[in-house]
Amino acid sequence: YGWSDVDFDVPWWQGGFSSTLAVWLAGWMGASEILLCGMDCYQGHKKYHYPRPGYHHPCFDAPLVDHLSAWRPALGQVVGAERIRAVSGPLVGVFGRWEA
Numbered sequence: 083y084g085w086s087d088v089d090f091d092v093p094w095w096q097g098g099f100s101s102t103l104a105v106w107l108a109g110w111m112g113a114s115e116i117l118l119c120g121m122d123c124y125q126g127h128k129k130y131h132y133p134r135p136g137y138h139h140p141c142f143d144a145p146l147v148d149h150l151s152a153w154r155p156a157l158g159q160v161v162g163a164e165r166i167r168a169v170s171g172p173l174v175g176v177f178g179r180w181e182a
Contacts, residue, residue: 095159098152109160116160117180118168121149146172153177 095106101121108116153176157163167180 095155097156097159102153102156105156105166106160109162109165112162113165115180116162116166118166118173118177119170121153121171121173150176 092110094103094110096103097106101118105116105118150172153173156166157176160166166177168174168177169180
């Protein structure tokens with residue numbers, strides 16, 4: 083069967099974004115490294131999203147600190163959180179930078 087057919091009978095951390103759930107799943111599956119290559123709604127000086135013309139969502143205006151606070155619980159909720167590293171961007175401050 084596929085992963086979509088698996089029913090988890092364990093406490094899991096969703097974190098508010100599909101990406102945080104993916105990080106939890108990678109930790110639960112025992113990934114040797116968990117690399118973050120970007121961040122949901124990263125709102126620096128330059129906006130990193132590609133909305134449809136005329137589309138706007140309030141999450142695009144939320145302060146960066148709000149998005150980072152959604153990620154910090156991963157340190158206590160993801161199995162093997164010490165394996166999580168960010169390639170670049172603001173999550174480096176939470177998880178450290180991945181070095182090849």
